[in-house]
Amino acid sequence: MIVKTRKYQLDNSTYIKLAMKHLLRTQWYWIFVPIGIIIINVILNLTVYPNIWIYFLAPVVVIGYLLFWLIQFTGVTQVEQNKVLFQKLLYEIDGRQILIKLNQREGMQMKWDMIKKAYKEKDHFLLVVSRAQFIHLPFSIFNSENDVKFTESLLKRKNLIP
Template identity: 35%
Template structure:
């Protein structure tokens, strides 16, 4: 699994990061770890439920040769173990030291070049837009998903497949209520569209 500090977070907050005077600035917010876990688990199981069928099928496979209800029990146990391990992989992210900067109380400053996660006047984490893989607009918030870090060049193919298939989503959560005006929200959404993080729309606003 790619750790949060492998996704461009720079290992924590740095000093004296400055955004453009024309940057969009938000109110302060704090991403709750329980909210992250709930949203991340929903993302993971929306995609990975099909993989839970693999341990179930493996548990039932011996029933082809020896008919017994024990094989059904084994299939259920293997499936539950898979679900618990995959869920623990997700819930563990919020507890990791590398993840703590994502759950600080902060405000955001966004311009064409970068996204600043600002905790205080002289303390901010800088993300460039190429560190964001995609965005999602929910009913009450935006989610900005960080790109996974590049694996070492000598990583075995099967490890690459595992890393891609069972990656854990790490994202920033920007509630709509933190924008200072509806216009700021429209400008931010237009910025996301120009960065190809959201589908383009005709007549988008400009920053």
């Protein structure tokens, strides 16, 4: 069976939100670095010497890290090489590959082994290719509920979602 979707264009703001959410989902442990530094500083304040600058520096480092990635993901939307990510595309999904078509004559195939991870949210599938590249498939682009269920079972068979 082949699942054919309607044309869909990924919006820049949706891409940035999804990319930041994926980053936080995969690198959540970063929050423990400033917390650990603050705990060590509290112990040092009580035993050796008073020091308050670290209470300001630790949150600034976390905010700086998040701003760095926000700027990177915003830049992805502006680069000419990534223009194809934000064009109207249709998808044909089957057990061998995902065909990403610009029109009936132009497109590319993506083998399932290129997809590193997949997530099923309440209203979409997110297929992660790399840290900054992914395929966003909202349920609204599928032609029927059976297509959504078949895609979900295909992702389960490929061990991309639990």
